[in-house]
Amino acid sequence: DIQMTQSPSSLSASVGDRVTITCRASQSTSTYLNWYQQKPGKAPKLLIYATSSLQSGVPSRFSGSGSGTTFTLTISSLQPEDFATYYCQQTYDTPFTFGPGTKVDIK
Amino acid sequence: EVQLLESGGGLGQPGGSLRLSCSASGLTFSSYAMTWVRQAPGKGLEWVSAVSGPGGTTYYADSVKGRFTISRDNSKNTLYLQMNSLSAEDTAVYFCALDYGVGALPYWGQGTLVTVSS
Numbered sequence: 171d172i173q174m175t176q177s178p179s180s181l182s183a184s185v186g187d188r189v190t191i192t193c194r195a196s197q198s199t200s201t202y203l204n205w206y207q208q209k210p211g212k213a214p215k216l217l218i219y220a221t222s223s224l225q226s227g228v229p230s231r232f233s234g235s236g237s238g239t240t241f242t243l244t245i246s247s248l249q250p251e252d253f254a255t256y257y258c259q260q261t262y263d264t265p266f267t268f269g270p271g272t273k274v275d276i277k
Numbered sequence: 278e279v280q281l282l283e284s285g286g287g288l289g290q291p292g293g294s295l296r297l298s299c300s301a302s303g304l305t306f307s308s309y310a311m312t313w314v315r316q317a318p319g320k321g322l323e324w325v326s327a328v329s330g331p332g333g334t335t336y337y338a339d340s341v342k343g344r345f346t347i348s349r350d351n352s353k354n355t356l357y358l359q360m361n362s363l364s365a366e367d368t369a370v371y372f373c374a375l376d377y378g379v380g381a382l383p384y385w386g387q388g389t390l391v392t393v394s395s
Contacts, residue, residue: 258325
């Protein structure tokens with residue numbers, strides 16, 4: 171199975187900050203990498219699919235990049251509604267494993 | 278508007294069985310692969326199982342292989358997860374989700390809680 175790691179596991183940031191979250195895979199996933207946002211008590215929300223494609227309706231301050239084994243999610247200017255937990259997921263090979271999550275909270 | 282609604286969660290006995298359902302609307306159900314994802318209390322997301330649009334191809338996480346069975350009835354627009362030999366480690370909120378075609382999941386249900394306890 172492909173193992174996913176994320177760094178940092180948590181971060182504190184202020185509104186307006188640029189935030190970058192890194193996701194690493196134990197082997198290449200090509201560009202089959204997705205990012206989700208989850209708020210407490212809610213289902214996850216797809217933000218980015220296939221490494222860098224923005225899901226419909228997601229603000230353009232979210233972007234994704236990378237390939238192979240290292241990927242990043244960037245929030246260009248953090249907004250109050252962005253405080254949440256973020257998960258990466260590889261869909262290169264089953265099982266389609268998720269990363270452990272990165273919690274973004276208010277500084 | 279795509280809507281997914283899970284049901285069937287509740288209290289299960291260790292070693293027992295439960296069957297979850299996910300009713301879909303607002304889409305051509307048979308055109309899309311479907312997935313179950315679970316989240317134990319206070320923990321991260323765990324991909325559990327997936328099934329192809331026609332239903333002939335299934336995939337499982339190692340943690341549930343041999344115990345859980347995913348299936349679908351395209352005539353009823355419904356996805357199922359039969360869970361057998363339940364253990365406390367299966368306690369989680371179970372989400373059904375629609376596969377976008379590259380494994381990404383743009384549509385999710387609200388989740389149903391399964392608690393395994395005696």
